[in-house]
Structure formats: structure tokens, C-alpha cells
Amino acid sequence: MPKAExxxxxxxxxxxxxxxxxxxxxxxxxxxxxxxxIELREAGMVLKLPKRVAASGHIVMLRILRKKAPQSHSSVxxxxxxxxxxxxxxxxxxxxxxxxxxxxxxxxENIWLALLKECSDRQNKASELIKKIQE
Amino acid sequence: xxxxxxxxxxxxxAFKELRFLIADPSSSRKSFRALLSELRVRPNQIxxxxxxxxxxxxxxxxxxxxxxxxxxxxxQVCLELLRKQTENLPTEPHAFFLVSTQNSNSLVxxxxxxxxxxxxxxxxxxxxxxxxLLEVMTQKLFPSPYTxxxxxxxxxxxxxxxxxxxxxxxxxxxxDAAPALAxxxxxxxxxxxxxxxxxxxxxxxxxxxxxxxxRCLIGIVESHTTLKDHVSAYRFARQLVQHHTIPLKRIxxxxxxxxxxxxxxxxxxxxxxxxxxxxxxxxLSIYLSAxxxxxxxxxxxRKDTPSAISAxxxxxxxxxxxxxxxxxxxxxxxxxxxxxxxxxxxSRVPDEVRNSVEIRIAQIESLEKSGSIPKALEETLGxxxxxxxxxxxxxxxxxxxxxxxxxxxxxxxxxxxxEAFPDKRDVFSSLAAxxx
Numbered sequence: 001m002p003k004a005e006x007x008x009x010x011x012x013x014x015x016x017x018x019x020x021x022x023x024x025x026x027x028x029x030x031x032x033x034x035x036x037x038i039e040l041r042e043a044g045m046v047l048k049l050p051k052r053v054a055a056s057g058h059i060v061m062l063r064i065l066r067k068k069a070p071q072s073h074s075s076v077x078x079x080x081x082x083x084x085x086x087x088x089x090x091x092x093x094x095x096x097x098x099x100x101x102x103x104x105x106x107x108x109e110n111i112w113l114a115l116l117k118e119c120s121d122r123q124n125k126a127s128e129l130i131k132k133i134q135e
Numbered sequence: 136x137x138x139x140x141x142x143x144x145x146x147x148x149a150f151k152e153l154r155f156l157i158a159d160p161s162s163s164r165k166s167f168r169a170l171l172s173e174l175r176v177r178p179n180q181i182x183x184x185x186x187x188x189x190x191x192x193x194x195x196x197x198x199x200x201x202x203x204x205x206x207x208x209x210x211q212v213c214l215e216l217l218r219k220q221t222e223n224l225p226t227e228p229h230a231f232f233l234v235s236t237q238n239s240n241s242l243v244x245x246x247x248x249x250x251x252x253x254x255x256x257x258x259x260x261x262x263x264x265x266x267x268l269l270e271v272m273t274q275k276l277f278p279s280p281y282t283x284x285x286x287x288x289x290x291x292x293x294x295x296x297x298x299x300x301x302x303x304x305x306x307x308x309x310x311d312a313a314p315a316l317a318x319x320x321x322x323x324x325x326x327x328x329x330x331x332x333x334x335x336x337x338x339x340x341x342x343x344x345x346x347x348x349x350r351c352l353i354g355i356v357e358s359h360t361t362l363k364d365h366v367s368a369y370r371f372a373r374q375l376v377q378h379h380t381i382p383l384k385r386i387x388x389x390x391x392x393x394x395x396x397x398x399x400x401x402x403x404x405x406x407x408x409x410x411x412x413x414x415x416x417x418x419l420s421i422y423l424s425a426x427x428x429x430x431x432x433x434x435x436x437r438k439d440t441p442s443a444i445s446a447x448x449x450x451x452x453x454x455x456x457x458x459x460x461x462x463x464x465x466x467x468x469x470x471x472x473x474x475x476x477x478x479x480x481x482s483r484v485p486d487e488v489r490n491s492v493e494i495r496i497a498q499i500e501s502l503e504k505s506g507s508i509p510k511a512l513e514e515t516l517g518x519x520x521x522x523x524x525x526x527x528x529x530x531x532x533x534x535x536x537x538x539x540x541x542x543x544x545x546x547x548x549x550x551x552x553x554e555a556f557p558d559k560r561d562v563f564s565s566l567a568a569x570x571x
Contacts, residue, residue, distance in 0.1 A: 006389050006401060007408050011240040011380045017258055037258040039166050045258075048162040073411065091165070094185075099165055116260060123263040126243045126254050127270075132379060133247035133349045135316065 009073040015122060018065045019047065025058040032065070040116055043104045044085065048097050058087045060102065066115060079115065083107040137173070146269060147175040149276045155181045156199035158190035158216065161207050163234050163257065170265055187212040191219065198223040201272070203255075206235035214249055221250075225293045228275040228286075232268070234259075240380045248382040281311040288320055300324060315341035319350035322358070331358040347378040353385070360388070365395040387422035399430040399446075406449050417455075424454035428463045435471050443467075444476055456485060462493035469501040477501065492522050499530060508538055525559050528552035532566040 018032035030053050039046035045062075054060060062083045068074035084106040093099045104112070139147060155171060157164050164183055171181055182197055184190035187208045194202065194216050202220055204213050217231045233246055236257045246254050252271045255264050278286065288303035301324060307317035318341030325334035335358045341351035352375040359368035369392045375381070381389060386405070393401035405423055427450035434443035447464050454460035461484055468477040481489055481498075488494060495518060502511035512534040519527050532552065535545045549567045553560040 005404055005408065006376050006393075007241075007381060007386060007405060009408050009411055011244075012412050014237060014239050036162055038162050040258050040260050046166065070412070093162065093165075097162070099162060119256070119258065120260060120263050122238060123256050123259065123267070125240075126238065126256055127267060129240060129243045129380065130247040130251075130253060132347075133244055133382075134250070135345075135348070 009070075013074050014069050016067050016069050018067070019045075020063045021047075021049070021053065022061040022063075023054050023058055024061060026054075028053060037064075038099070040119055042116070043107075043109075043112070044088070044102050045104075047100050047102060048093060049100050051092075051096055051098055054087045054090065054098075054100060056087055056090045060085055060087060062102070064115075066118070079111065081108060081111045081115065083112075139175075142273075143174070143269065146272060146276065150174060150176050150180075150272075153180065153200040154197050155201045155203070156184060156190070156193055156197065157181065158184045158187075158193075158202060158204040158208055159234070160185055160187070161205055163203075163205060166259070166261065166264065167203050170261065170268065173265075174268075190216055194219045195223065200224065200227060200229045201232070202230075203232045203234060206233055206237060213251075217249065217251060221293075226290050228278075230271050230275050232271070241383055244380045245382040245384065248384070279310075281307055281314065281317075284310055285317060285320065288317075292324070297324065297328075313344035315345040315348040315351055317341075318344070319348065319354055322351065322354045326354065326358060326361075331362050334358045346374070349375070349379055352379075356388075356392075360392070365392060368392055369396040369398065383416055383419070386419055390419075390422045390426045394426045394429050397433065399433060402426045402430050403446070403449065406453055410449075410452060420453050420455050421457065421460065424450045424457070424460045425463070427453060428460065428467060431464075432467055435467070440471070440473070443471065444473065447476075447480075451480065451483070456488055458488050458491040458493045461488055462491075462497050465494060465497040466500070469497060469504060492518070492524050492527070496524075496526055496530065503530075503534065508534055512538060523555050525552070525556045525562075528556065528559075528563060529566060532563055533569075536567060536569055 017037050019035050019037055020032045021030045021035060023029070030050060034050050036048040037045055038048060062085055064081050064083065065078060066080075067078040068076050083104050085102040085104045087100050088103045089101045091099045153176075155176060157167050159167075168181065172178075182193055182199070184193050190204065190208060190212065193199070199220065202216055204216055206213060208216075213233060220229050220231060230252045231250075232253050232255055233251045234255045234257060235242065238256045243254050252275075253267050255267060274282065284303055284307040288300045288307060291297075291299035291303055301321065304317050304321045304324070308314040311317070318337045322334040322337035322341070325331070325337060335355055338351040338355035338358065341348050342355070345351070352371055355371045356368050356375065359365070359371065372389055372392050376389070390402060390405055393399070393405070402423070406427060409419060409423060427446050431443045431446035431450060434440070434446060447467060450460065450464055454464070465477065465480060468480060481494075484494070495514070499511050499514050499518075502508075502514065512531065515527055515531045515534060519531060528548065528551070532545065532548050535548060545567050549563045552563040556563075
């Protein structure tokens with residue numbers, strides 16, 4: 001058996017998600033650094049947004065980017081998807097944020113489903129790693 | 136509300152007796168509340184903590200069976216919550232879920248090594264967090280006879296009843312076809328007793344059932360290291376790395392083993408990997424740079440100067456300007472007489488490091504070594520005007536004696552040194568007594 005490296009760069013690679021939002025109802029935009037993706041759904045997402053950028057019923061354009069960091073250590077290429085969605089619910093979350101549920105209308109279903117599968121696989125891999133350590 | 140399957144229904148019935156804490160300073164609580172609600176957990180069973188201090192207080196106050204904690208609380212806070220939870224519920228089932236946007240294999244194995252039951256990666260899907268919660272809670276609430284006996288052993292250990300713990304772990308061995316974990320637990324008890332031979336026996340028995348077993352491999356590496364059998368420790372550590380991602384906190388030990396076994400190419404391998412990362416853990420960088428300095432010294436002994444210089448250069452990069460390590464590099468360059476390398480090295484380090492006491496002492500020692508003793512003494516006395524260091528006084532006395540300075544001047548130095556460092560008076564006096 002070849003001598004394994006003690007540590008592998010791939011073991012330190014992180015999957016990052018970024019999403020930027022353009023509110024077509026109010027013509028305002030929000031940068032990805034101000035938005036957090038919490039939950040992915042079959043045709044939608046739950047996001048944490050700054051207050052006053054969107055209201056229930058607003059139509060928004062979302063640009064979602066999945067990338068690996070550092071990219072130089074991953075063979076997985078960045079993946080991007082643009083989505084037209086509607087803010088279906090919005091709830092206050094602390095003094096500066098809202099939690100918004102968005103429902104997708106126009107999007108590439110194949111890319112989105114691939115992204116969902118990737119997240120699910122990543123979670124399964126994490127659980128396998130934990131089992132291997134704790135069994 | 137959707138109807139539950141009989142298996143999930145059985146689990147949710149057991150949930151009725153449990154308390155849940157969601158420690159979430161950011162944003163996940165809505166999803167977890169919805170999940171717990173679907174699993175028939177009543178709102179009064181769920182407590183939310185927004186801040187780390189609240190989470191710690193509530194863990195003691197409500198003694199939650201299930202903690203769902205966001206990693207943004209901070210690693211130390213999460214580990215503290217886990218410790219409190221285990222302490223507060225020594226004989227009751229409990230589970231700890233860590234919610235994290237960081238999702239590298241290294242982070243996950245590090246969490247598992249700390250006995251966190253599951254890492255829930257953000258962003259998550261509802262299905263994935265539901266599956267994980269049900270899976271972990273089924274194991275906790277309806278354990279197999281083997282798992283249940285192991286838990287009794289751990290409870291006895293927590294209660295300080297070593298004898299009962301040994302009995303339970305021995306009994307557990309009879310309840311599973313491959314009881315490697317029971318062997319690991321027994322080995323860990325013997326380790327605590329200081330009986331490394333007995334511990335190794337248990338770990339070896341466990342490895343017969345499963346030659347990749349993490350805790351048996353970690354245990355046997357630790358026991359051999361304690362016995363200073365570094366060759367065996369290294370052999371098992373290599374076996375470990377063939378099958379597992381090494382948790383971050385264990386890496387310094389692996390670097391140390393590589394150095395002790397003179398496996399210097401391994402240390403260079405650690406360097407190549409870690410320096411390509413955006414962030415490097417501080418402890419790791421200290422071990423790595425110290426290991427590389429030892430590599431360099433080894434190459435110097437073998438008269439392989441280019442390899443030595445390369446190792447010192449890598450050590451310098453890994454050291455991230457820590458004066459203690461940079462001083463060791465400088466000392467090594469001085470002792471090897473690599474003057475041009477030493478000058479180049481000093482030109483690279485920032486002013487605050489170049490002017491640090493450690494580096495200036497190394498420079499003074501270099502002057503002394505090259506025969507410029509009056510200059511070395513002048514520098515030392517100059518430094519003593521602004522920095523009081525016992526090492527500086529020692530050098531000043533030694534150099535004064537070497538130069539044959541007046542007895543009264545040497546005595547004055549010894550007196551001043553003794554006033555500044557009373558517990559080292561004897562050392563200063565003995566240095567002064569070495570007059571020819």
C-alpha cells in the first residue's frame with residue numbers, strides 16, 4: 001500500500017454558498033455578504049436577509065453560487081444558478097434581520113436538484129465520518 | 136399535521152419526557168422548531184438561547200437532553216455546553232447536535248473526536264436534519280444491549296466507580312461480534328491508571344476485531360508514546376492515517392512522532408499541505424515550525440547545508456513571526472556559521488521581531504562566537520539599560536569575566552542582577568566566580 005499523506009488538502013476544503021438578491025418590486029439589491037442561506041427546499045429556500053430589503057409578495061431575482069475554498073485544492077468547479085422567486089413569508093429576526101421563505105418560479109430544475117443532492121450527499125458523508133470515529 | 140410512521144411515533148412518544156435547547160445566535164431556530172413541532176415536541180419543552188452566556192446558564196438550569204447548538208457560538212462554548220450536558224445528566228440519554236456552515240472533513244472529524252453526536256451542515260434540507268435527528272435519537276433512546284452496556288460503563292466511570300466500569304465494559308465484549316469500542320474503553324481506563332501494557336493489550340484486542348478502529352488506534356499510539364516506544368507509536372499512527380482524517384488537535388502529536396522517528400520528509404509534507412491553507416491553527420504552526428527547525432538541525436549534522444537552509448526557511452514561514460521560533464532558527468544559523476543566511480534572515484523579519492530580546496540575544500551570542508567579545512558586551516550592557524532580562528545579566532557577567540574587567544565592575548553587575556532576579560543570585564555569583 002502506498003504511504004498515505006498525514007493530512008490531505010482536500011480534508012480542509014470548505015463548500016461555500018453565496019446568494020445575491022435583486023428585488024424587482026423595489027429595484028433594490030443586496031450583496032451576498034449580507035445574506036445567509038439557512039435551508040434549501042425542493043423549489044425554494046429559507047434566507048436570512050437584512051431588514052427592509054423585501055416584503056411578503058415581492059418578486060426577487062436570486063443569483064446563487066456554490067464554490068469550494070480554496071478552489072485550487074478542489075476538482076469541483078463552481079456552480080451558479082439564477083432564479084426568479086417570490087417572497088412567500090417574512091418574519092422578524094432580531095433588530096436587523098428578517099427570515100424570508102422564497103418560492104422559486106423560474107429556474108433550471110436540473111441544476112437546482114443537483115445542488116440539493118450535493119448538499120444531501122455532503123451531509124451523509126459527514127455522518128459517515130462521525131460514525132467511523134465513534135463506532 | 137402529517138401522520139407519523141410507527142417507528143417515528145415510538146420515538147416521539149419517548150420525546151415527551153425530554154427537554155430541548157436550541158442555542159442559536161444566528162438563524163436556524165425556525166427550521167429546528169418546525170422539525171421538533173412535526174415530531175410532536177411541545178413548545179414548553181423547547182428553550183431558545185440567543186447568546187453564549189444564556190446557553191451556558193440554561194444548560195445548567197433546564198438540563199436539556201438534546202442540545203442543538205450553532206457553531207457561531209464559538210468552539211469553546213459548544214464544547215463547554217457538551218461538557219455541562221454530560222455532567223448534568225450522568226444517567227440519562229442525551230444528544231448534542233452541532234450546526235455549522237464550516238463543513239470540511241477536518242472540522243467534522245474534530246467534532247466527532249470531541250464526542251459530538253452529529254454535525255448538521257448549513258445550508259441544510261429539512262429531510263437531512265430530520266433523518267439525522269431521528270437516527271441519533273433512536274440510537275440514544277433505544278440502544279442495542281451492547282451500546283446500553285457501554286453506556287452503563289461510562290456512567291460508572293463518571294461516578295468514579297472504576298470496578299463497575301471495568302465489569303460493564305467486559306460484559307459489553309460478550310454482547311457484540313466485534314466489540315472494538317468496549318476494548319478501547321477498557322484500554323482508556325488502564326491508560327488512566329498508568330498501566331500502559333494492559334492498555335496496549337486491550338487496544339490490540341480491539342484492533343483484531345477492526346483494524347481501522349479509531350479509538351483503539353489513537354489509544355495504542357498514546358500508550359506507546361508514553362512508554363517512549365516511538366517506533367511502535369509511529370507505526371500505529373501511520374495505520375491510523377491510512378483510514379481516517381486526522382482531527383486537528385491530534386496533528387501536533389503526529390508531527391512530534393515524525394520528528395522523534397527522524398521521518399523528516401513527513402514534516403515537510405505537513406508543511407506543504409498546511410501552508411497552502413488560508414488559515415493555520417496557531418498550535419499547529421508552533422509544532423510545525425519547531426519540527427522543521429529540528430529537521431534543519433538534523434540536516435546540518437549530516438552536513439547537508441542546502442536541505443538545512445530549506446528546512447529553516449520553511450520553519451520561518453510556518454512560524455508566522457513568533458519570536459521564540461525565529462530565535463531558534465537564528466541560533467541554528469549562527470551555530471552552523473551560516474553568516475550570509477543569518478543576515479538574509481534578519482533582513483526578512485519585521486522590526487518588532489528583529490528588536491525583540493530573544494533575537495538580540497541570539498545576535499549577541501553570534502558576536503561572542505565570532506570573537507567580537509567587546510562588541511558583544513557593549514551591546515549587552517546597552518540592552519540592559521532598557522530591558523531587564525536574567526539571560527542578559529548572565530551574558531553580561533560571563534563576557535565581563537571573559538574580558539577580565541575590573542572585579543568591582545563585575546561585582547556591581549552581580550549585585551544589580553541579584554536585585555532584579557533574587558532567586559537567581561547563586562547562578563550570577565557562580566558565573567562571576569569563574570574568573571581566571
